[in-house]
Amino acid sequence: MLEVAFKALTLSIGKKKLLQCVTGKLSPGRITAIMGPSGAGKTTFLNAVLGKTSGYKKDGLVLVNGKSGSMQSYKKIIGFVPQDDIVHGNLTVEENLWFSGRCRLSKSMSKADKVLILERVIGSLGLQEIRNSLVGTVEKRGISGGQRKRVNVGIEMVMEPSLLILDEPTTGLDSASSQQLLRALRHEASQGVNVCAVIHQPSYTLFSMFDDFVLLARGGLIAYHGPVSEVENYFSGLGIKVPDRENPPDYYIDILEGIAKTKMSGHATPKHLPLLWILHNGYDVPEDMRKDLEEINMMHELYTVGSITRELSSVEQTESKHSVHQNVSQRNDLLNRKTPGVLAQYRYYLGRVAKQRLREATQQAVDYLILCIAGICIGTITKVNDDTLGAASYGYTIIAVSLLCQLAALRSFSPERLQYWRERESGMSSVAYFLARDTIDHFNTVVKPIVFLSTFYFFNNPRSTLGDNYLVLLALVYCVTGIGYTLAIWFELGLAQLCSALLPVVLVLVGTDPKFPQFIKQFCYPKWTLEAFIIAGAKELVFWCMADYSMWSTAKRWL
Structure with a gap:
C-alpha cells in the first residue's frame, strides 16, 4: 500500500510557479477527487504524484509511506489512466486487459489467479457483453466511447496497483456509466488501493462518492484539501454558502474564478481562499502572500473553525496510519513485485x-x-x-x-x-x-x-x-x-x-x-x-572474341 504525502511542495519552470506550497496526503483505501479551474495545476499535481518532476525546479518534500524517495522506484505498482483512451483498437477488450495483466502482475502468480483478477475487473466494469469485441479504430468502428473509457481504466486495474491515478476518467461518460466506474473504483479502494482522480463537473451524486477533495486555485495553490463530508462546513465558516440547486464543487470553482459573487467573512475575498487554507491549517505563509495578511481581519474566527477541523483530521490521520501499517504488513510483497522478464514479455508481445x-x-x-x-x-x-x-x-x-x-x-x-x-x-x-x-x-x-x-x-x-x-x-x-x-x-x-x-x-x-x-x-x-x-x-554475360575482332587486334574499336 502506498501513502503519498506532500510537505510545502513547490514546482516551477523559470520564474513561473506551477504548484505552490502544496501540503497534504493521499491515503490508501480512499478515493480523492482533484478539481480546479483551467490552469490551476491539476496535471502538474498528477505529475508530482507520479514522480515526473524532471525539468521542474522542485522545493519541498514528497514522502512515500513516510519516507523520502523516488516515485519511479514504485512504478510497477502504480497505475496511471491517461485522459485519452490509449488502447489497441485491433485487439478485443479481453485481449487488451489480459496482455496488461500478464506483463505487469507478479511472475510468481499462477495463471489461474491472473484469470480470476481478469474476470473480476471485467465484471466490476460491466464489460462482460463486449469482452470478445474489437475495441475499434478511427477507420473501423468498434465499441462505444464509454465502453472504451472503461477498457482504458481496466488496463490499469487488472495489474492490481497500490496507487491508481486517473486523469478525467468520467469525461465523456453518461451519469450511469460514471457511477458504475466510481463503484468499481470504490471496490478497489476497499481493497486498500490509493485512488486519485482529476474530474470535471461531476454531479452531486458522483461527487459524494469520493472520500477526499482537493480544490486547486490558479497558481497551483490549495484552497481546500480534506474530506468531502466537511467541505461545505468549511466554506460555510468562511461565509460561502452554496445556493439551492447548485452543485457545491462547481460553485466553489466559480467563486475562485470570480464568476459567482459572494460576501465572505471579515475583509477576505475569493482570491484569499488559498491563504485562508494555509492559515486554517497553521502552515507557513509564503513570502509573496504575506502582504495579503493585512487585508484579512478574521484570524480569531479562522483558528476557531480550524481547531475543530484539525481535531477531526488528526483522528483520521491516526486511523489511516493504523490501516496503512496493517495493510502494508499483509501485502508487503507488492513493493518488491517481480514482473515477467524480457524473454517472457517477448513471448507475450510476439503473440x-x-x-x-x-x-x-x-x-x-x-x-x-x-x-x-x-x-x-x-x-x-x-x-x-x-x-x-x-x-x-x-x-x-x-x-x-x-x-x-x-x-x-x-x-x-x-x-x-x-x-x-x-x-x-x-x-x-x-x-x-x-x-x-x-x-x-x-x-x-x-x-x-x-x-x-x-x-x-x-x-x-x-x-x-x-x-x-x-x-x-x-x-x-x-x-x-x-x-x-x-x-x-x-x-x-x-x-x-x-x-x-x-x-x-x-x-x-x-x-x-x-x-x-x-x-x-x-x-x-x-x-x-x-x-x-x-x-x-x-557474371552471366559472355564475351565472344573472334580473331579479327579481338581486343588486341582492333583496340580502337573497343576503346
Whole structure:
C-alpha cells in the first residue's frame, strides 16, 4: 500500500510557479477527487504524484509511506489512466486487459489467479457483453466511447496497483456509466488501493462518492484539501454558502474564478481562499502572500473553525496510519513485485503482434498487390541490354522497392507510439516490444522480394539468376525496413511518410551521379545495391572474341 504525502511542495519552470506550497496526503483505501479551474495545476499535481518532476525546479518534500524517495522506484505498482483512451483498437477488450495483466502482475502468480483478477475487473466494469469485441479504430468502428473509457481504466486495474491515478476518467461518460466506474473504483479502494482522480463537473451524486477533495486555485495553490463530508462546513465558516440547486464543487470553482459573487467573512475575498487554507491549517505563509495578511481581519474566527477541523483530521490521520501499517504488513510483497522478464514479455508481445498482423491481412494483401504491379511496370518499361546491363531497370527497382517497403515499415511503430509510451512508462520492456515486432516483420522481409521478382522476371527476363537477384533484394528490403523503423521512431507520422517518399529518390541520384564526392556515396545504400545487381548480371554475360575482332587486334574499336 502506498501513502503519498506532500510537505510545502513547490514546482516551477523559470520564474513561473506551477504548484505552490502544496501540503497534504493521499491515503490508501480512499478515493480523492482533484478539481480546479483551467490552469490551476491539476496535471502538474498528477505529475508530482507520479514522480515526473524532471525539468521542474522542485522545493519541498514528497514522502512515500513516510519516507523520502523516488516515485519511479514504485512504478510497477502504480497505475496511471491517461485522459485519452490509449488502447489497441485491433485487439478485443479481453485481449487488451489480459496482455496488461500478464506483463505487469507478479511472475510468481499462477495463471489461474491472473484469470480470476481478469474476470473480476471485467465484471466490476460491466464489460462482460463486449469482452470478445474489437475495441475499434478511427477507420473501423468498434465499441462505444464509454465502453472504451472503461477498457482504458481496466488496463490499469487488472495489474492490481497500490496507487491508481486517473486523469478525467468520467469525461465523456453518461451519469450511469460514471457511477458504475466510481463503484468499481470504490471496490478497489476497499481493497486498500490509493485512488486519485482529476474530474470535471461531476454531479452531486458522483461527487459524494469520493472520500477526499482537493480544490486547486490558479497558481497551483490549495484552497481546500480534506474530506468531502466537511467541505461545505468549511466554506460555510468562511461565509460561502452554496445556493439551492447548485452543485457545491462547481460553485466553489466559480467563486475562485470570480464568476459567482459572494460576501465572505471579515475583509477576505475569493482570491484569499488559498491563504485562508494555509492559515486554517497553521502552515507557513509564503513570502509573496504575506502582504495579503493585512487585508484579512478574521484570524480569531479562522483558528476557531480550524481547531475543530484539525481535531477531526488528526483522528483520521491516526486511523489511516493504523490501516496503512496493517495493510502494508499483509501485502508487503507488492513493493518488491517481480514482473515477467524480457524473454517472457517477448513471448507475450510476439503473440499479440501476430494477432494484430492477421487482422491486418487486407492491408498486407494490398502491399503485395502494389509490389506485383510495380514489378510489371518496371519490367515492361525497361529492358536489359549489353551496354547498360539493366542499370535503368535496377535503378527504378531500387526506388520502387525502397519506397513501398519503407512506407510499410512505418506502420510497425508510428500508429502505436502512444501505446508504446504508455507501456514503457508502466515498466514493460522496450527491448521485448521492439524484438517482437521486428520478428514478425521478418516474414514480410523474406516474402516481399519474391512477390516483386515473380512479375519483374516474367516481363523483363534479366541475365542474372533469380537467386542472385533475390539475395540483393533481400538485403535491400532489410536495409530500408531498418530506415523505416528509424523514421517511425524519431519523427511524427506525417514527416516520416514524407521522408520515406523522398529519401529513396534522393539517395539514388546521389549514389549514381559522378559529381558527388566518393565519400558521400559510400553512405548511400542505392550505390551498393546497384553495383550488386550489375555484378550479378555481368557474371552471366559472355564475351565472344573472334580473331579479327579481338581486343588486341582492333583496340580502337573497343576503346
